[in-house]
Every structure is written in C-alpha cells, then in structure tokens.
Amino acid sequence: MTPSAAPPPVATPSAPIPVLSPSPALDVTYLLDDVVAGAIHRPREVLRLPGGKGLNLARAARVLDADVRVVAPLGGLAGELIAALAAGESLALDAVPIAAGARSCVSAIPGEGAPTEFYEPAPELTAAEAEALLARFVALPASGWSVLAGSLPEAPGLSAALLARRAAGERIAIDSSGASLPALVDEVRPDLLKVNVAEAAELTGREGDAAGLDAAALAAALHERTGGTAVVTDGAAGAVAVDAAGAWRALPDPNSGAYGIGSGDSFFAGLLAALAADASVPEGLRAASAAGSANTRAPGAGVFTRADVDAALARIEVREL
Numbered sequence: 657m658t659p660s661a662a663p664p665p666v667a668t669p670s671a672p673i674p675v676l677s678p679s680p681a682l683d684v685t686y687l688l689d690d691v692v693a694g695a696i697h698r699p700r701e702v703l704r705l706p707g708g709k710g711l712n713l714a715r716a717a718r719v720l721d722a723d724v725r726v727v728a729p730l731g732g733l734a735g736e737l738i739a740a741l742a743a744g745e746s747l748a749l750d751a752v753p754i755a756a757g758a759r760s761c762v763s764a765i766p767g768e769g770a771p772t773e774f775y776e777p778a779p780e781l782t783a784a785e786a787e788a789l790l791a792r793f794v795a796l797p798a799s800g801w802s803v804l805a806g807s808l809p810e811a812p813g814l815s816a817a818l819l820a821r822r823a824a825g826e827r828i829a830i831d832s833s834g835a836s837l838p839a840l841v842d843e844v845r846p847d848l849l850k851v852n853v854a855e856a857a858e859l860t861g862r863e864g865d866a867a868g869l870d871a872a873a874l875a876a877a878l879h880e881r882t883g884g885t886a887v888v889t890d891g892a893a894g895a896v897a898v899d900a901a902g903a904w905r906a907l908p909d910p911n912s913g914a915y916g917i918g919s920g921d922s923f924f925a926g927l928l929a930a931l932a933a934d935a936s937v938p939e940g941l942r943a944a945s946a947a948g949s950a951n952t953r954a955p956g957a958g959v960f961t962r963a964d965v966d967a968a969l970a971r972i973e974v975r976e977l
Contacts, residue, residue, distance in 0.1 A: 671797040672725035672748055673717075673932060674821070677710020678789070679778035679806040680728040681761040682738050685917070685955050691766045699764075703956050706742040706749075707761060709805040709831060709921050714747045715958030716918075716925035716947055719965065722932060724803070725750065727793045729781055732757025752792055754785045763917055765955060771917060778809050790817040801932050802826040805924065808834035815843040829931075831924045833858075847884040848931065850924050856888045871896040872903060872977055885937055887927065887944070889920060895948075896977070897941045903977040904938045909949035909968050918957020923948035925958065926965070938974050945972045 683706070686699035705715070710726045717724045725748040730738055735751070735758035742749040756779030765771045781789065786809075793802075794817050802821035808814070814836075818828050822844075829848035830841070833855050841849065841859065856874035857863040860881075871890040875898040878886035885899040894908045926947030930940035943965075949972070950964035951957065 671799040672723040673799045673801050674796040675710045675724050675726045675803040675805055676793045677708050677726050677728040677806045678809055680708035680711055680738055681759045682734045683707030684762045686764045689767050691764045691772050705956055706738045707957060712918050712921035712957040713805050713925045716922040717929055719962055720929040722929035729754045729789050730758050731755055734758040750792055752789045781809055793817055794820050798824045798826055801829055803829045805831045808832055808836050815840055818844045829928055845882045849878055849882055850887040853888055853890045897937050899937050904941055905975050905977055906941045906945040907973045909971050911971055912949045913952035915952050915955045919948040919951040922951035922958050942972050942974045
C-alpha cells in the first residue's frame with residue numbers, strides 16, 4: 657500500500673507545515689488537591705483539549721507564529737469532540753474518518769507531587785483507512801518541512817508517504833515512538849529526529865545499559881545513523897542536539913513551572929518553528945527549551961503565552977559540547 661494515488665504536493669507561498677498525527681486523543685486534565693488510590697475524587701477544575709502529539713504541537717506552534725496543518729484519523733463521538741475542540745481553537749485539522757472511536761488520555765494532577773496518567777491505546781486502522789490517511793498527508797502543499805508526530809499504529813506505507821514528501825523537496829522531522837520506529841528511521845533517515853532519552857536508548861538498543869543512557873552519546877549515535885539532526889531530551893538534565901556541524905546541550909530552565917505534561921511536544925514545536933525560520937541548530941535548541949519551559953506554567957499541553965517563552969529564553973543557556 658502506498659499513497660501514490662494522491663496528487664503530488666506542490667509548493668505554495670506560506671503553505672502550512674504538514675503534520676501527520678496518527679494517534680490523536682481527547683486530553684482530559686483533572687486538577688485536584690490530592691490523588692488517593694481507591695478514593696472518589698472531585699476535581700476543582702477540568703480541562704479538555706484536542707491532543708496527541710500533533711495537535712499539541714499545533715497549539716504550541718500557533719503561539720510561536722508557526723503555521724501547521726494536522727492530518728489525523730478520527731472516529732466516534734470522541735473524534736467528533738476532538739474535531740470540534742480543534743475548530744474552537746482555530747487549529748487547522750484535516751480529519752480522516754475511521755470506524756473506531758478516538759482514544760482519551762486522562763491526567764490527574766494533585767496540588768503537590770507527580771501526576772497520575774491514563775493513556776488509552778490508539779485505535780487500529782484498517783488498510784483502507786491508513787491509505788486514506790497517508791494519501792491526505794501526501795497531497796498537502798509543500799512547505800519546506802513535513803512532520804510525523806505521535807506514536808505509530810500499524811500503517812504500512814508510512815515510509816513511502818514520508819519519502820514522497822521528501823521527493824517533493826521537503827525535509828522530514830519525526831517525533832515518535834513504537835516498535836516500528838527503528839525501521840522507519842532507517843528507511844526515511846529523517847532530517848530531524850527528536851526523542852527523549854528513554855526512547856533514544858530503546859531506538860539504539862541501549863535501554864538495558866545505564867551507561868548507554870547518556871543523552872549526548874545517544875544523540876551522536878542517532879545523528880550517525882540518520883545523517884540528520886538528532887535531538888535527545890533528558891528531563892531535568894536538559895536536552896542535547898547533534899548535527900554535522902557540532903553538538904550542543906541546552907541546560908534546563910532554573911525557574912520552570914509545575915506542569916510538565918506536554919512539555920516535550922511544546923519543545924518540538926519550538927524546535928520546528930525555529931528551524932523552519934532558518935535558525936541554526938543551537939538557536940533552535942534554545943527556542944525549543946524555552947517553549948518546553950513555558951509549557952510548565954499552566955496545565956494543558958501547549959497552553960502558554962509568548963511572554964512565557966520570551967521570559968524563558970532569557971534564562972536558557974546553550975553550551976557547545
């Protein structure tokens with residue numbers, strides 16, 4: 657199965673960046689005083705957002721003045737609600753209908769301590785649904801970058817779809833996970849690969865080796881493997897980027913907030929927005945780190961202001977390795 661039946665993408669002035677989001681979700685956040693196993697909880701606040709990596713990226717990118725268009729499979733009542741919420745936020749979304757209902761992801765955030773999260777599995781796509789999804793993605797106008805954001809359901813033809821975008825002159829960016837990611841990375845060799853340190857260790861087969869969890873070494877290995885820019889985020893240790901010109905580490909913001917959920921997606925939005933505007937890799941790493949930090953200021957993935965980003969930019973330090 658390939659998306660070859662779709663018309664080829666044609667570059668247009670100021671076309672939005674196409675983002676393929678294969679695992680969208682209805683994100684539900686509960687804010688509570690405490691989370692107790694076995695207890696009844698009555699949240700003091702509930703936040704519902706169209707989510708999954710692609711839509712989180714779109715929300716964050718809008719704050720950063722980057723224009724993206726998300727292609728995602730949506731079905732059932734949850735899918736209708738995701739589409740309606742995205743429209744309410746003026747997020748550009750091409751919803752490809754599927755039979756299965758969209759998933760929900762629930763986060764319970766106490767006043768102190770770590771959140772408790774429940775992430776439903778993404779629905780499986782039929783062969784026809786996957787083909788329609790990829791064809792819609794391939795047909796979007798070229799913009800300079802094409803993005804895969806989100807965990808991977810079974811979707812034969814995905815590599816062909818990404819390579820078709822590259823054949824149209826696009827650079828490929830990937831922020832994903834799943835058992836099929838290693839083969840996808842090797843086939844596509846993305847121009848930009850962003851993963852966290854655990855995903856990088858799994859991708860390189862080093863997850864059982866504590867010494868192999870060094871973000872700089874992992875990023876270097878992924879750069880060598882793809883030939884593109886590799887970025888590995890490492891939580892409180894910051895993030896590392898490696899490309900053909902060098903290696904850099906962004907130190908964490910010393911004044912970050914309390915809401916970490918979605919910071920990785922906001923980080924990716926900042927990185928993509930900067931590189932799409934022809935920033936250097938260290939400049940992109942700084943912008944990404946600032947967006948990820950800004951995300952911690954309020955509950956909800958990609959819910960922050962430009963003022964939050966600008967304040968964080970002044971605090972982020974990037975060092976050459």
